[in-house]
Amino acid sequence: MTDASITSSAPADAPAQPHQRRRQPGRKGPQQRPQGRPIHPLLEQLAELHPALFGARFRPLKLGTFQDLMERHPGVFQPAALKEALGQHARSSRYLECLARGDQRHDLDGQPVAPLAVDHHHHALVELFKRRQARSKEDLQPALRARVRELFVQSGLDRAGYAAAAKVNPEALAALLDEADHDQAAEIARREALLRAFELGGLSEAQFADQYGLAPDAVAPLLAQARDDRRVRAGR
Structure with missing residues (x-):
């Protein structure tokens, strides 16, 4: 480019x-x-x-x-x-x-x-x-796929239109977006599982963070996002 x-x-x-x-x-x-x-x-x-x-x-x-x-x-x-x-x-x-x-x-x-x-x-x-x-030793591909998916959604184009505008191979773009969709579904499922565990566990956010190996300040945003996910699924 x-x-x-x-x-x-x-x-x-x-x-x-x-x-x-x-x-x-x-x-x-x-x-x-x-x-x-x-x-x-x-x-x-x-x-x-x-x-x-x-x-x-x-x-x-x-x-x-x-x-x-x-x-x-x-x-x-x-x-x-x-x-x-x-x-x-x-x-x-x-x-x-x-x-x-x-x-x-x-x-x-x-x-x-x-x-x-x-x-x-x-x-x-x-x-x-x-x-x-x-x-970096961390695999950054999931983050890259998520960012490209954001660009794709923000563009308002379909896959063929975005591939043409971005000057990328349509098949490669389709594969990347499919992986990004899979990543997103897996992350939503993870958040839902953690929210259910929190609701059933009777623990404080600090105790929950300690039990599940989460950063204490990450629990509230994670639970809020999981509740937002539920509202989206419910069509609210």
Whole structure:
């Protein structure tokens, strides 16, 4: 998945290998990210010029942001360097996070100007989970399936329409959504079983948490959700 209109060259909303630079002997390298990747020097300048986009909280960039920056700041940026900086920015996990949230695209003044396309939202979410899975021993696939199912439901499209909009294989999407439905049914059944045990057990929430190995502050929300599940099943 790409967002080539941001930079007019490199795909900006898609993962890619970081750009490698050769260091000259005797020179120190640029400032390093925690992961050891160099931060493009223009990104700090962009954060100063447009903190609403590149500051503490990233926001999805309006398509065509590269050209907007060149026009807003004539003579300030070298085109190739700006494209490189925007590409690095848009491939970062922090930027993927704002896409995965489904935030609207914003212009240089920090104003929302357009909704995020389904394919950009979907693929950013998948890539973000892929990166998180590489750092986690926990299986994050159920959580990913649940999030994709949420996007599918929110889109208002049928499966074929969503597959086309998200630019994914229809069969793979159908299999994922079927698994997500199964996951959801299993979780609803688990909550119902715990609610019944709570109703029949005569225990306080603290005692119930201790008996079933639950976090004490998780019991009340879990029971409330189980009661909501019942109301939904009853058609209320």
